[in-house]
Amino acid sequence: MNRIDISYGGQWYSIGNRTLDEVHQEIQEGVAAGQHWLAVNDGEGSPRPAFLFITPGVPIAVIPVPEPQDPPTDRQAPAFDDPDPDGLPPFWRGPRIHPDRQRSV
Helix, strand or coil, X not given: CCEEEEEECCEEEEEECCCXXXXXXXXXXXXXXXXXXXXXXXXXXXXXXXXXXXXXXXXXXXXXXXXXCCCCCCCCCCCCCCCCCCCCCCCCCCCCCCCCCCCCC
16 A cells, blocks of 8 residues: 545545554554644645644544555455445435324335
């Protein structure tokens, strides 16, 4: 894996030449310490260094970008398997906001 994408504050950043486990550990240690500046790259082409302020409760997404020749690993999510090939959305069976309303099928 050559690159890890980061979604933070509605913006996209990247980290290169580090493993997913290294980045996860750095974020976890930063949260445990109460705050941490995570070094990332901003921009495409010639990246600019940027620093994301990591604290408990700050939403951050870490997305590994596999190389084309890398086989999928157990840590990667499986591809979405659509059980309904007709393209219809699944029938919602969860809690209802208005339980007195009738469902239409």
